[in-house]
Amino acid sequence: MSKDTTKDTDNPNLNSSNETNTGSKSQDSVTFALAQSHFLVGDITANAEKMRALALQAREQGADVIIFPELALLGYPPQDLLLRPSLSGRVKSALSSLSDIDDIVMIVGYPHVDHHGTFNSAAILHNGHQKGFYHKQILPNYGVFDERRYFDKGRNQVLFDYKGITIGLLICEDLWEKGPIAELKKQGADLVACLNASPFEIEKQDNRKTMLAKRSRENNLPIIYLNTVGGQDDLVFDGGSMAIQSDGSVAHEASRFMNQLMLTTFDVKTAKFDTQTKAPLSLSRESEMYQALVVGLRDYVNLSGFTGIIVGLSGGIDSALTLCIAVDALGADKVYA
Numbered sequence: 001m002s003k004d005t006t007k008d009t010d011n012p013n014l015n016s017s018n019e020t021n022t023g024s025k026s027q028d029s030v031t032f033a034l035a036q037s038h039f040l041v042g043d044i045t046a047n048a049e050k051m052r053a054l055a056l057q058a059r060e061q062g063a064d065v066i067i068f069p070e071l072a073l074l075g076y077p078p079q080d081l082l083l084r085p086s087l088s089g090r091v092k093s094a095l096s097s098l099s100d101i102d103d104i105v106m107i108v109g110y111p112h113v114d115h116h117g118t119f120n121s122a123a124i125l126h127n128g129h130q131k132g133f134y135h136k137q138i139l140p141n142y143g144v145f146d147e148r149r150y151f152d153k154g155r156n157q158v159l160f161d162y163k164g165i166t167i168g169l170l171i172c173e174d175l176w177e178k179g180p181i182a183e184l185k186k187q188g189a190d191l192v193a194c195l196n197a198s199p200f201e202i203e204k205q206d207n208r209k210t211m212l213a214k215r216s217r218e219n220n221l222p223i224i225y226l227n228t229v230g231g232q233d234d235l236v237f238d239g240g241s242m243a244i245q246s247d248g249s250v251a252h253e254a255s256r257f258m259n260q261l262m263l264t265t266f267d268v269k270t271a272k273f274d275t276q277t278k279a280p281l282s283l284s285r286e287s288e289m290y291q292a293l294v295v296g297l298r299d300y301v302n303l304s305g306f307t308g309i310i311v312g313l314s315g316g317i318d319s320a321l322t323l324c325i326a327v328d329a330l331g332a333d334k335v336y337a
Contacts, residue, residue, distance in 0.1 A: 027163035027268055032193075033058035033066040034262045036241045036254050038230030040303060041075030048073060048094040051108065052101060054261060059104040063263055064163060066106055067193055069228035070136075070172050071120060073110040076197035076228060077235070082150045088113035099128040105162060107169070109195045117152030122169050122195055124160055134158035136171035137180055144199060144235060145173075157183050164268045165190040172196045175215060175225070185219040190271060196227040200238040200292045202285060205256065208240065213248030222246045222266070222273060229259060231299030236292045243273045255280040257291045290325070298329035308334035 035054045039047045051068060058066045070076055073094055074087075081087065091110055098106065105126045112121035112133060119135035135154025139147040157180070159168045168184030168191070175181060175194045184192055198204070208225070216223050222245055229239035236257075243252040243264040251273035252264045265274045283291065301309060311326055313319045326335045 029265050029267050030065065030163050030165060031063045031263055031265045032224055032243070033061070033063035034224065034226045034241045034243075034252075034254065034260075034264070035066055035068050035072075036227060036229050036239045036258075036260045036262060037069070037072075038237075038259060038299070039069065039072040039075045039228065041078055041232055042081055044074060044090050044094045047075065048097050051106070052098060055098075055101050055104055055106055058261060058263070059101075061261075061263060063104060065167075066104055067195065067224060067226045068106070068108050069226055070109045070122075070195040070197040071111060072195075072228065073108055075232065076237075077144075077146075077232070078111065079146070079150070082111055082118055087111065095123060095125070095130065098125060101125075102127050107193060107195070109171070109197075118150060119154055120147065120151045120171060121154075122171060124169075132158060132160060134169040134171070136174060138173040138177050140173045147173075157187055159184065159187055159189055165266065168192045170194040172198060175223075176211060178215075178218070181215050181219055181221065181223075185221055189221060191222050191224070191266060193224040194226065196225060197237060198227050200236045200288075202289065204238070205240045205288075209242070209250065212242065212244045216244045216246055217248045220246050222251075222271065224264075229257060229295075231296040231303075233300070234296075236296045238288070238292065238295075245272055250279075252276045253280055256283055256288065257295050293325050294329045297325060301330060301334075308336060310336045313337050 037050065037054065055066050071078060073091060108123045108125060110121055110123055112119040112135065122134045124131040137154045139151055139153055141148040159166050166188050168189035170180055170192055181192055212223055212225055225242045225244065227239050227241050228237045230237055238256050239254055239258060240256045241254040241262060242250055245251050252262060254260045254262045309326055311323050313323065323337055
């Protein structure tokens, strides 16, 4: 089912494309489920159970492939959790717990630990077996990112054949550079799936669309861009997952700041995604800032286990706005003014 086009020795578990390759059996379409959801840092067991529930839901809705965000199994950013000796065993156990899910391909973001190092990776799971894995190649080390401290750099391109198409894998920063997707195109990719944990910034969604349009047109490749969502400490992830046609146009776009299981069907013959009938609500600059504040406060309070908050009111606009954000985030019953 999968193939490592560079024969990289860092990927000893990748099978040749002949072993379980369904690519020779042409199909009319492949339906992808984009699992834009919040995965809590460190809660590996609960994250695996959420993956199970979403995979079963997606399969019930007719999906052939479900894609989860970057490092979803451990949560992002995991930081010093990656240094714990017990991590590798816990991750392997969690991946094994998903082995009884049949009839849907699962692309899972996870930390891969072996004698070569620690990698930010994506596993290809199908019918109880791990068919291959990909290691992120471009490790960001600016702003809120500190990946070179924790991860080793991947060196290989990974593609897998499924129902008549060859799918290439990338992770987040890989797509912002020209090289990785160009190499996938060179190796025969028909479509690229990119797992992301891209934090919110003002006007970031417009920047993503510009970048995705450029990469898809440069390589004449459709792209699935899946982002995570939710608050984690001082970071907020805003979702906005997309399916991009090879001409750079947006076929599907998920809502911002919300959990969503978005399905899109790829026509094998035309090499195009179906298009959504209704685009999500467009957010103004003020609206997206407000939603980011609501999501960040909501998840910080709820995931920390607090039962409510107290807001000291001055009678001015600042504290009134703070109160409004708190009520929208938590509900009036958890806010004491």
